[in-house]
Amino acid sequence: xxxxxxxxxxxxxxxxxxxxxxxxxxxxxxxxxxxxxxxxxxxxxxxxxxxxxxxxxxxxxxxxxxxxxxxxxxxxxxxxxxxxxxxxxxxxxxxxxxxxxxxxxxxxxxxxxxxxxxxxxxxxxxxxxxxxxxxxxxxxxxxxxxxxxxxxxxxxxx
Amino acid sequence: xxxxxxxxxxxxxxxxxxxxxxxxxxxxxxxxxxxxxxxxxxxxxxxxxxxxxxxxxxxxxxxxxxxxxxxxxxxxxxxxxxxxxxxxxxxxxxxxxxxxxxxxxxxxxxxxxxxxxxxxxxxxxxxxxxxxxxxxxxxxxxxxxxxxxxxxxxxxxxxxxxxxxxxxxxxxxxxxxxxxxxxxxxxxxxxxxxxxxxxxxxxxxxxxxxxxxxxxxxxxxxxxxxxxxxxxxxxxxxxxxxxxxxxxxxxxxxxxxxxxxxxxxxxxxxxxxxxxxxxxxxxxxxxxxxxxxxxxxxxxxxxxxxxxxxxxxxxxxxxxxxxxxxxxxxxxxxxxxxxxxxxxxxxxxxxxxxxxxxxxxxxxxxxxxxxxxxxxxxxxxxxxxxxxxxxxxxxxxxxxxxxxxxxxxxxxxxxxxxxxxxxxxxxxxxxxxxxxxxxxxxxxxxxxxxxxxxxxxxxxxxxxxxxxxxxxxxxxxxxxxxxxxxxxxxxxxxxxxxxxxxxxxxxxxxxxxxxxxxxxxxxxxxxxxxxxxxxxxxxxxxxxxxxxxxxxxxxxxxxxxxxxxxxxxxxxxxxxxxxxxxxxxxxxxxxxxxxxxxxxxxxxxxxxxxxxxxxxxxxxxxxxxxxxxxxxxxxxxxxxxxxxxxxxxxxxxxxxxxxxxxxxxxxxxxxxxxxxxxxxxxxxxxxxxxxxxxxxxxxxxxxxxxxxxxxxxxxxxxxxxxxxxxxxxxxxxxxxxxxxxxxxxxxxxxxxxxxxxxxxxxxxxxxxxxxxxxxxxxxxxxxxxxxxxxxxxxxxxx
Numbered sequence: 001x002x003x004x005x006x007x008x009x010x011x012x013x014x015x016x017x018x019x020x021x022x023x024x025x026x027x028x029x030x031x032x033x034x035x036x037x038x039x040x041x042x043x044x045x046x047x048x049x050x051x052x053x054x055x056x057x058x059x060x061x062x063x064x065x066x067x068x069x070x071x072x073x074x075x076x077x078x079x080x081x082x083x084x085x086x087x088x089x090x091x092x093x094x095x096x097x098x099x100x101x102x103x104x105x106x107x108x109x110x111x112x113x114x115x116x117x118x119x120x121x122x123x124x125x126x127x128x129x130x131x132x133x134x135x136x137x138x139x140x141x142x143x144x145x146x147x148x149x150x151x152x153x154x155x156x157x158x
Numbered sequence: 159x160x161x162x163x164x165x166x167x168x169x170x171x172x173x174x175x176x177x178x179x180x181x182x183x184x185x186x187x188x189x190x191x192x193x194x195x196x197x198x199x200x201x202x203x204x205x206x207x208x209x210x211x212x213x214x215x216x217x218x219x220x221x222x223x224x225x226x227x228x229x230x231x232x233x234x235x236x237x238x239x240x241x242x243x244x245x246x247x248x249x250x251x252x253x254x255x256x257x258x259x260x261x262x263x264x265x266x267x268x269x270x271x272x273x274x275x276x277x278x279x280x281x282x283x284x285x286x287x288x289x290x291x292x293x294x295x296x297x298x299x300x301x302x303x304x305x306x307x308x309x310x311x312x313x314x315x316x317x318x319x320x321x322x323x324x325x326x327x328x329x330x331x332x333x334x335x336x337x338x339x340x341x342x343x344x345x346x347x348x349x350x351x352x353x354x355x356x357x358x359x360x361x362x363x364x365x366x367x368x369x370x371x372x373x374x375x376x377x378x379x380x381x382x383x384x385x386x387x388x389x390x391x392x393x394x395x396x397x398x399x400x401x402x403x404x405x406x407x408x409x410x411x412x413x414x415x416x417x418x419x420x421x422x423x424x425x426x427x428x429x430x431x432x433x434x435x436x437x438x439x440x441x442x443x444x445x446x447x448x449x450x451x452x453x454x455x456x457x458x459x460x461x462x463x464x465x466x467x468x469x470x471x472x473x474x475x476x477x478x479x480x481x482x483x484x485x486x487x488x489x490x491x492x493x494x495x496x497x498x499x500x501x502x503x504x505x506x507x508x509x510x511x512x513x514x515x516x517x518x519x520x521x522x523x524x525x526x527x528x529x530x531x532x533x534x535x536x537x538x539x540x541x542x543x544x545x546x547x548x549x550x551x552x553x554x555x556x557x558x559x560x561x562x563x564x565x566x567x568x569x570x571x572x573x574x575x576x577x578x579x580x581x582x583x584x585x586x587x588x589x590x591x592x593x594x595x596x597x598x599x600x601x602x603x604x605x606x607x608x609x610x611x612x613x614x615x616x617x618x619x620x621x622x623x624x625x626x627x628x629x630x631x632x633x634x635x636x637x638x639x640x641x642x643x644x645x646x647x648x649x650x651x652x653x654x655x656x657x658x659x660x661x662x663x664x665x666x667x668x669x670x671x672x673x674x675x676x677x678x679x680x681x682x683x684x685x686x687x688x689x690x691x692x693x694x695x696x697x698x699x700x701x702x703x704x705x706x707x708x709x710x711x712x713x714x715x716x717x718x719x720x721x722x723x724x725x726x727x728x729x730x731x732x733x734x735x736x737x738x739x740x741x742x743x744x745x746x747x748x749x750x751x752x753x754x755x756x757x758x759x760x761x762x763x764x765x766x767x768x769x770x771x772x773x774x775x776x777x778x779x780x781x782x783x784x785x786x787x788x789x790x791x792x793x794x795x796x797x798x799x800x801x802x803x804x805x806x807x808x809x810x811x812x813x814x815x816x817x818x819x820x821x822x823x824x825x826x827x828x829x830x831x832x833x834x835x836x837x838x839x840x841x842x843x844x845x846x847x848x849x850x851x852x853x854x855x856x857x858x859x860x861x862x863x864x865x866x867x868x869x870x871x872x873x874x875x876x877x878x879x880x881x882x883x884x885x886x887x888x889x890x891x892x893x894x895x896x897x898x899x900x901x902x903x904x905x906x907x908x909x910x911x912x913x914x915x916x917x918x919x920x921x922x923x924x925x926x927x928x929x930x931x932x933x934x935x936x937x938x939x940x941x942x943x944x945x946x947x948x949x950x951x952x953x954x955x956x
Contacts, residue, residue, distance in 0.1 A: 006646070013423065015426075031254075031274055046428065047429060048429045072407040085306075096408055099691075115423075117427045118422060127232070127234070137422045
């Protein structure tokens with residue numbers, strides 16, 4: 001996340017990071033990548049439960065798709081073996097492709113749903129796939145029209 | 159080598175890998191140069207290519223195992239582990255397919271290691287699905303590169319076997335050329351391969367076994383699942399499939415950063431919440447829950463419901479925290495009238511039979527009978543008056559017009575109830591207004607103005623001049639000097655009477671009538687019969703100083719003066735908001751009452767005698783008007799009191815101070831001599847109110863807890879905002895965040911202050927429940943709410 005300073009032309013409200021909520025992994029079905037869909041209490045007043053749970057469930061679906069052992073992954077393995085893994089220099093793995101989809105999805109969710117509610121979701125890959133970090137921002141109130149104020153921005157993909 | 163740990167970069171760490179590399183590459187190269195041509199010529203030309211492919215495979219896997227990130231987990235940011243510091247438990251259990259697996263806290267990486275994750279001491283990082291740290295490749299073997307390591311082992315085994323076999327064939331065929339170069343080299347090659355074949359074969363077999371069992375080397379060596387069930391295994395075949403065919407896990411460290419900026423800018427959307435109670439500011443300035451603004455008729459209905467209960471009715475729902483805060487904010491200095499309205503409000507109506515008995519001039523009714531009689535009377539007047547009365551202390555400070563407009567109650571008996579509630583209010587306000595209950599009264603008791611609102615409303619009812627309000631105001635809130643100056647002498651009456659009662663020995667004569675059952679119990683003497691009706695209207699013909707004059711062996715009006723007397727007595731004794739049930743003792747002899755009162759108030763010697771002197775100077779007419787005014791306002795207060803009693807307990811006041819067990823505690827602790835004759839009366843009053851109050855007080859602990867919690871979460875003054883991590887993280891980490899501790903510290907600090915001084919309600923922690931204003935009198939009860947708050951706060955935040 002980067003904090004940028006802007007020169008305000010008019011009265012503008014800014015947000016500041018107030019808290020972070022961490023959605024932990026759900027290990028009930030093994031070490032496959034799954035996140036808990038339990039709605040954290042800190043977000044009760046910030047976002048609808050259904051929206052949040054939909055986001056987490058979609059992410060879980062993405063990760064399940066990425067880790068699925070099937071034809072594509074087998075083919076990829078064989079190809080890699082055959083080329084002495086030189087294929088990895090040219091082509092990105094299936095998992096990486098899904099990760100890109102996930103990043104795009106998170107970016108879209110942030111823009112459409114979470115940022116208007118003062119929240120930001122951080123891609124779990126940045127945290128080692130251990131947690132989904134939800135940043136909660138608070139309205140700091142109006143800032144002066146003259147000097148700079150900080151607006152919080154978040155990066156959703158790396 | 160991707161490892162960045164110090165050990166991995168040491169020169170000695172590279173020795174094994176260099177050795178292994180040299181051996182592998184060198185021996186194989188020699189084999190290909192010296193042995194393979196003959197093999198190709200003699201056995202098969204396909205032998206060298208196959209060996210070459212195999213060797214290529216070995217090298218590729220070796221390279222991948224050596225240079226590939228094993229699945230290093232990045233160190234957690236400080237935001238994530240803010241609440242986990244050294245207070246986090248070392249292990250956290252998680253249930254995986256029905257098997258409890260322990261997740262250990264990694265002190266280096268600041269997170270709980272996921273299952274199968276372990277911290278490599280050589281590389282100094284946590285690795286996902288950690289297998290082991292292989293010195294031959296100088297790299298951790300983990301989730302991402304275990305496949306390559308295994309395949310390396312497998313391919314190396316095959317390669318070594320092949321090299322050894324073909325070299326042996328060559329050697330056996332060239333036994334005649336022992337000293338030729340090719341022979342020598344081949345012999346060396348097969349020696350090396352033969353030498354390292356056994357360890358490599360053993361390692362390969364070991365890992366084959368691990369894969370079949372679904373374990374890692376780390377788990378095998380530490381014996382994690384020796385006797386138990388391994389939740390990570392999926393069966394031999396599936397494990398093999400997972401080993402070979404699973405997608406390669408992504409790298410966590412040093413990922414390409416594609417920063418896409420998302421601007422977060424207020425205003426923020428908020429979800430619709432139902433539980434937010436709108437705070438409504440009433441006309442009287444009281445902040446009340448919007449939902450509790452029922453019509454006075456509803457309040458009447460509630461009161462009737464309450465009255466039908468023998469025992470104190472169930473406690474009201476917890477008031478909104480915001481309500482508490484608003485009340486705390488609205489509490490002016492010395493006006494802790496926003497105390498919880500105990501549920502035993504109906505006690506005032508319950509006392510109606512007593513009042514009736516008094517008006518009839520009968521002997522004092524035992525308190526128990528009074529209870530029953532009052533309960534039988536379903537009447538909203540009492541509650542209305544109570545509610546109106548309750549408002550008075552609040553309004554007194556603000557000096558606004560009270561919107562209380564309770565219906566007039568022509569009940570003469572009921573008219574005495576206002577006296578009761580007024581006395582209660584006086585007691586309450588006096589107590590809150592000053593640290594020493596009576597001394598405050600005596601000094602500035604005249605200057606209070608809480609009942610102003612009631613008076614203003616009663617003006618509508620009683621058509622009394624505004625001058626009448628001051629006395630009552632002063633009666634309620636004795637700590638406003640400026641009001642006193644505006645008032646007049648009449649206002650002194652009640653206070654002087656009060657003070658007179660409070661001071662030891664200053665009571666000249668107890669009011670001959672209109673005494674509460676307490677007084678009746680005290681003296682055990684029937685009050686002097688009164689000619690006048692027990693209603694306050696009878697006061698008009700009385701002496702100017704009703705209550706005090708009662709003590710002066712005059713003839714104050716029964717109801718009110720008795721109430722005052724009782725109020726003073728209980729005030730002095732308990733310094734609590736004991737509301738004498740409003741039963742006027744009529745038959746008590748003045749002298750005996752005075753003596754008993756003196757005994758009771760012996761501990762309070764703060765009442766000055768000058769007040770009595772002032773009291774004596776008031777004219778009869780003034781006192782009469784005061785009494786009338788008081789009566790009407792009492793009615794109003796009772797009406798409003800009941801109207802609000804259901805949902806607004808933590809609000810106002812206190813005028814309707816019903817003695818709770820806590821408030822009565824000091825009574826018990828008082829000098830035994832003074833309590834000699836009174837125990838039964840006190841007991842009855844206690845029975846009337848204490849249970850309700852006590853239950854309420856206990857119940858408000860969670861309220862205070864919730865308010866504390868709200869303050870804790872909201873304030874975050876003592877810790878960084880990021881310390882309040884998600885509830886999931888808090889629960890997982892099983893530890894209360896520091897805000898919890900800070901809040902408990904605040905509460906701890908607040909406790910002594912509230913214990914020491916009553917009027918410090920505003921200065922104490924605003925989360926403290928209003929009933930802590932009873933602190934002085936209820937010292938014993940204070941530790942409980944405070945501790946309860948702390949424990950609940952900590953527990954809730956954990």
